[in-house]
Amino acid sequence: MKQIYLDYNATTPVRPEVLEAMLPFYKEQFGNPSSVHWAGRAVAGAIEKAREQVAALLNASPAEIVFVSCGSEGDNMAIKGTLEALKGKGNHIITTAVEHPAVLETCQYLEKNGYDVTYLPVDCDGRLNLEDLEAAITDQTVLISVMWANNETGNIYRIEEIGAIAKKHNIRFHTDAVQAVGKLPIDVQKANVDLLVLSGHKIGAPKGVGAIYVRRGSRMVPLLHGGHQERNRRAGTQNVAGIVGLGVACEIAAAEREEVYQRMRTLRDKLEDGLLAQIPEIKLNGTPDRDHRLPNTLNVSFAYIEGESLLMNMDMHGIAASSGSACSSGSLEPSHVMGAMCVEITLAHSSTRFSLGPETTEEEIDTVLEVLPAAVQRLRDMSPLYNCGKSSSEACLICETVRRI
Amino acid sequence: MYTDKVMDHFTNPRNVGSIDDANGVGEVGNASCGDIMKIYLKVEDNIIKDVKFKTFGCGAAIATSSMVTEMAIGKTIEEALELSNQAVAEALDGLPAKKMHCSNLAADALHEAIKNYKEANG
Numbered sequence: 341m342k343q344i345y346l347d348y349n350a351t352t353p354v355r356p357e358v359l360e361a362m363l364p365f366y367k368e369q370f371g372n373p374s375s376v377h378w379a380g381r382a383v384a385g386a387i388e389k390a391r392e393q394v395a396a397l398l399n400a401s402p403a404e405i406v407f408v409s410c411g412s413e414g415d416n417m418a419i420k421g422t423l424e425a426l427k428g429k430g431n432h433i434i435t436t437a438v439e440h441p442a443v444l445e446t447c448q449y450l451e452k453n454g455y456d457v458t459y460l461p462v463d464c465d466g467r468l469n470l471e472d473l474e475a476a477i478t479d480q481t482v483l484i485s486v487m488w489a490n491n492e493t494g495n496i497y498r499i500e501e502i503g504a505i506a507k508k509h510n511i512r513f514h515t516d517a518v519q520a521v522g523k524l525p526i527d528v529q530k531a532n533v534d535l536l537v538l539s540g541h542k543i544g545a546p547k548g549v550g551a552i553y554v555r556r557g558s559r560m561v562p563l564l565h566g567g568h569q570e571r572n573r574r575a576g577t578q579n580v581a582g583i584v585g586l587g588v589a590c591e592i593a594a595a596e597r598e599e600v601y602q603r604m605r606t607l608r609d610k611l612e613d614g615l616l617a618q619i620p621e622i623k624l625n626g627t628p629d630r631d632h633r634l635p636n637t638l639n640v641s642f643a644y645i646e647g648e649s650l651l652m653n654m655d656m657h658g659i660a661a662s663s664g665s666a667c668s669s670g671s672l673e674p675s676h677v678m679g680a681m682c683v684e685i686t687l688a689h690s691s692t693r694f695s696l697g698p699e700t701t702e703e704e705i706d707t708v709l710e711v712l713p714a715a716v717q718r719l720r721d722m723s724p725l726y727n728c729g730k731s732s733s734e735a736c737l738i739c740e741t742v743r744r745i
Numbered sequence: 746m747y748t749d750k751v752m753d754h755f756t757n758p759r760n761v762g763s764i765d766d767a768n769g770v771g772e773v774g775n776a777s778c779g780d781i782m783k784i785y786l787k788v789e790d791n792i793i794k795d796v797k798f799k800t801f802g803c804g805a806a807i808a809t810s811s812m813v814t815e816m817a818i819g820k821t822i823e824e825a826l827e828l829s830n831q832a833v834a835e836a837l838d839g840l841p842a843k844k845m846h847c848s849n850l851a852a853d854a855l856h857e858a859i860k861n862y863k864e865a866n867g
């Protein structure tokens with residue numbers, strides 16, 4: 341059976357060029373970049389090259405890039421580091437209800453420690469109202485944190501406009517761009533972003549490496565104390581091979597982004613149109629405006645069925661996707677993103693995300709379009725919610741809780 | 746994550762559907778936790794002659810529903826009441842720890858159906 345991977349928002353395979361560039365740093369180029377001798381010097385140069393490659397993708401300068409271990413670390417560092425550095429100025433953060441847990445849980449942690457956090461609501465399509473954002477600003481607000489694009493729905497937020505608001509009020513602006521980098525054009529100058537986080541494993545680099553852009557002059561307390569690496573901003577001997585890989589992945593992204601956008605967009609649109617046309621009682625989660633959604637992401641709910649069982653059914657056909665159901669997230673509640681969008685509870689349990697990558701082919705999308713209608717129907721035929729009350733005279737309490745789409 | 750038996754019952758669930766002239770129907774679970782199970786019984790002479798199920802839920806929920814119908818068929822009411830969620834999980838060679846409480850309700854659904862039968866048939 342052919343394996344079809346449609347979970348690129350979870351993680352991506354390492355690009356062959358990236359791996360190739362990394363290998364010497366596990367072999368002959370083993371030095372510690374902080375060492376003064378020949379072994380260290382060669383490696384230090386490689387890190388600085390990667391810093392330039394990352395900076396170029398973001399329109400930043402290399403000195404503004406700090407390498408970290410993952411997106412979650414970058415988000416923690418940006419938020420905690422800024423709040424602590426600006427302790428005398430205020431204690432209020434504005435963020436959104438749909439952030440990744442790396443941001444949400446960090447904010448909740450700070451709330452327990454005396455900070456105030458505003459979680460901006462979104463509408464039923466997951467969109468943010470920027471008037472709400474501006475209205476939430478107080479004289480205590482020191483940080484606005486809004487993701488560039490949402491990992492579950494693919495919704496793209498109006499980062500340039502938010503950056504302008506933050507600048508007008510002289511408030512620091514952090515954006516979790518883990519899902520946006522590599523898929524969308526990113527320009528930290530144009531967007532007035534002060535802090536931006538990206539993660540290697542979402543863009544064809546390995547797991548265990550990420551970067552944070554810190555605008556020159558933005559004071560931040562480090563998360564990790566210790567050695568003087570990364571200009572005292574992040575202690576710890578660098579993951580040299582990972583950083584080299586991240587640099588190459590960013591260079592590839594800069595070169596291929598526009599072409600890859602078009603390719604993924606065409607295939608995603610085909611998948612979206614095909615599923616919506618073939619499967620009745622299906623709901624799109626996220627904004628219907630495709631220009632304001634990541635080109636690779638499609639999130640849909642199928643009435644009457646649960647997400648994990650659909651994932652298992654697709655897995656039987658070699659198709660890998662992901663779900664916002666409680667069962668697949670490992671918690672008891674379905675996705676907080678679906679909750680924030682007021683998606684009805686059984687539909688939230690059935691939310692299914694397809695995320696395409698540069699390697700996705702039309703043949704793969706055709707297979708999904710072939711397999712999915714029957715898989716959904718199979719589970720519907722097993723569901724007590726489907727056709728409930730229609731086929732016989734039996735009373736049904738539960739179907740009253742299932743709102744029609 | 747799942748045992749071969751769970752996968753087998755998920756892939757080829759036994760006794761899916763409903764019984765038009767059921768004389769006992771039971772339903773447990775709720776939409777918010779993501780699992781709803783409904784069991785239909787046909788009881789004759791105190792013996793479960795036929796069982797069918799419908800389930801909204803994850804792989805474990807579907808597999809336990811299928812398994813409980815297999816275990817209940819041919820049993821007396823009293824024997825069926827002795828079947829526990831634990832026994833259903835064991836018959837499937839175990840379930841992942843996080844599935845034990847929320848998706849392992851099939852025996853409860855069976856007991857609800859028996860209760861419904863008893864209420865209707867004194």
Ligand SMILES: Cc1ncc(COP(=O)(O)O)c(C=O)c1O
Nearest residue numbers: 410411412440442491518519539
């Ligand atoms: C939007 C977003 N932010 C942060 C992260 C965390 O990144 P990492 O896995 O590198 O810690 C992810 C990854 O799932 C993400 O999608």
